[in-house]
Amino acid sequence: MAQFQDVSKQSALHPKPAGLVLQYGTAGFRTNAKLLDHIMFRMGLLATLRSKKTNATIGVMVTASHNPEEDNGVKLVDPMGEMVTPTWEGYATQLANAEQEDVLAALKEIIEKEAINMSQEADVFIGKDTRSSSESLSKAVLDGVSALGGHNKDYGLVTTPQLHYMVRCQNTQGKYGEATVEGYYTKFCHAFIQLTKNASNCTDDQKHLSVDGANGIGALKVRELESHLKKELHISLFNDGSAGKLNHQCGADFVKVQQNPPTGMTVNSGERCCSFDGDADRIVYYYTDSEGHFHLLDGDKIATLISTFLKELLTQAGLDLEIAVVQTAYANGSSTNYLEETMKVIVRCTKTGVKHLHHAAQEFDIGVYFEANGHGTVLFSEAAQEKVQQLTEDSSGERKRAALLLQNTIDVINQTVGDAISDMLLIEAILAIKGMTIQQWDAMYEDLPSRQLKVKVSDRRVIDTADAERRAVSPAGLQEAIGALVRKYGRARSFVRPSGTEDVVRVYAEADTQESADALAHEVSLAVYRLAGGVGGEPKPL
Ligand code: G16
Incomplete structure (x- = not known):
């Protein structure tokens, strides 16, 4: 097929460094920008296949988000603006790691497995962040898209959530909004x-x-x-x-x-x-x-503020909708306690990565999800949105006011993914409406002191976790060591997990005082270093 000849020709211009192996991690591929040209080209190919498969527009965002300037990365966006599915993450890893001469075979394998009709049109939206490497890397994505005959729309410099929004607008024929930055x-x-x-x-x-x-x-x-x-x-x-x-x-x-x-x-x-x-x-x-x-005031405090506001509005509107908050193991113990004991909302814990939280939040009428690091949003089920809409028409007085507030709250939220701009507008609006200062918001509950550290190991994959990353199941002895250390401190908790965006193992600890949290984090880091193949010298106390 002529299409595949083009892929071979173009692929040769985006060669893979032999032996390089990268995983589709917490939020896509991420590493030093110099190693990513072939990945970008291949993700252009994959996004085109995904578009053909779903008969919808797919997004490709070139960014390494919180990583340093010299890194870069790529995130794939599915039709409703959500992260790509786990099966396609697997394909992404396979295609990324195929040696140069095996690219076509890897591509054909995906086409076969997914029974993709190659005569189907494909559309891919592309965006990039401000890194100096993003310009040429996004061109490599475009090459991948055109090699398989896909159409593209290059939005240039946009935030990640803006690209997610564009994809959803496009695939809902404008129902979600207009697919432009304006x-x-x-x-x-x-x-x-x-x-x-x-x-x-x-x-x-x-x-x-x-x-x-x-x-x-x-x-x-x-x-x-x-x-x-x-x-x-x-x-x-x-x-x-x-x-x-x-x-x-x-x-x-x-x-x-x-x-x-x-x-x-x-x-x-x-x-x-x-x-x-x-x-x-x-x-x-x-x-x-x-x-x-x-x-x-981190993601936990943000989730608490938003869910309090929503709960109050639901009561005022007389709407019986189930609201839940989704967190990860990083959520401060005080926040979970406050949400469950004082606010009486359902709390769920998932693995790190908004894709996991998003999925869990979809199970409720209203799912508020936030990672402690400030990554999150709120999802409203179709049925919940319809009920709110209906109430704005059928009610009067206080109920109507609450329904209209709920309606506008739904509209100020970017439901595709965590979005700093949309979250900021929502938080600012809530504080203004409630006449609340940041100090009053902060006083809703008091965080337990915590500490996060990073440990370098020769291969972070030796660490495997279970129970939403709260327990290390390998290497042998690590969880027992963590357990023994935690027991030395008051109100303490600690866990470790391999990062999916950086080449490090992350360590989290919390306890009743900052000194204890710091000491516990340090001791757990030492345990990781000793039991999981640490490199570069033992971690020093803080
Ligand atoms: C990404 C993910 C987040 C995750 C963070 C850190 O954020 O989207 O869900 O919390 O990485 O992940 P890890 O601990 O696995 O390195 P961002 O903002 O960097 O895209």
């Missing part, structure tokens, strides 16, 4: 402005928010967003990419892990601040108090 701002900002009409007596001070753009794509997009906000939100933007380095000592991941404000940002005492990550799919909030102490 359509994105129009939809979410309109809903935000409708929501803030319910906030009385909001002063200019309360409408002010400092945003750390992580020197990435989110900063560019916040600039574009501002004109659509009709002065309902005044943003001071820092780390806008004009001087600093992407994600370097700034951004949501840095702030969350270091439990410190980002550099490059003026953090005035008591003021509300937030940080995006490198592709603007995560957000965390924070402030410093009058004594200079730093207070982080």
Whole structure:
């Protein structure tokens, strides 16, 4: 077939370094940008096959999100804007790792297994972040798409959630919104402005928010967003990419892990601040108090604020919808306790990776899912959305007000994936409507002190976990060692897992004091180092 001749010819221009093996990880492929050209080409091929298979538009986002500037990566987006399915993640890994001479065979195997009709048209949407390598890598994706005769639309510089949104808009024939960047701002900002009409007596001070753009794509997009906000939100933007380095000592991941404000940002005492990550799919909030102490409001606090707000609206609207919060093992023990004991909502725990949380959240009328690192959104079932819509027409008085608020809340949320911009608009609207300060929000419950560390090992795959990553099942003896260490401290918990985005093992610990959390994290890191093949020297105490 002529198509396959093109693939062979083009593939030779995007050669795979012999022997290189990469896995489709937590959020796609991710490693040093220099190793990714062949991966991008092949993901262009795979996205085209996926489009033919589903008869729908598929998205390819070139980004390494929170990773350092020299890395890059790729995420595939399925028709409704969600992450690609596990089976296709498997195909992605197979195709990525086929040696140069085996690419066609690997491709044909997928076509056969999935019974793909190759005469079917294919459409692929492409986006990229601001990394210097993203330009040429996204061209490699385009080469892959055209080698199999697919059509493409290149959105250029967009946030990851913006690309997810475009894909869903396209595949719902505009029902979800218009598949343009302008359509994105129009939809979410309109809903935000409708929501803030319910906030009385909001002063200019309360409408002010400092945003750390992580020197990435989110900063560019916040600039574009501002004109659509009709002065309902005044943003001071820092780390806008004009001087600093992407994600370097700034951004949501840095702030969350270091439990410190980002550099490059003026953090005035008591003021509300937030940080995006490198592709603007995560957000965390924070402030410093009058004594200079730093207070982080992470994904757990965000989920709590949102679910409280939604629960109140459901009660006011008289709607009986089941609401659940989905978390991962990283969720602070206090948050889980508060959600279950005080708020009485259902809480589920899944493995790390929004794909897992998203899936679990789909089982409820309303599924609020957030990773502690600030990656999350809210899903409303079709039936729930219809009930809310119906109520806006059939009710009056307080019930109608609550139904309209719910309707606009649904519209301000990007239901395809976690989205820093859409989450920010939702949080700002909730705080304004409730007349709540960031300090009051923070006081909903008190986090247990925690610490996250990274350990380098020669092969992180030696660590295998179970029970939503809360237990290590290999290497032998590791879980017993962790258990013994945890028992030394009060209210303690700890787990380890191999990262799916960086070549490290992650260690999480929490306990009743910061000193205990730090000591426990260090001791568990040592256990990982000793039992799982650590490299580069034993971890030092904090
Ligand atoms: C990605 C995933 C997140 C995950 C994070 C860290 O985020 O989308 O779900 O929490 O990686 O994953 P890991 O601990 O496996 O490295 P992002 O924002 O980097 O795309």
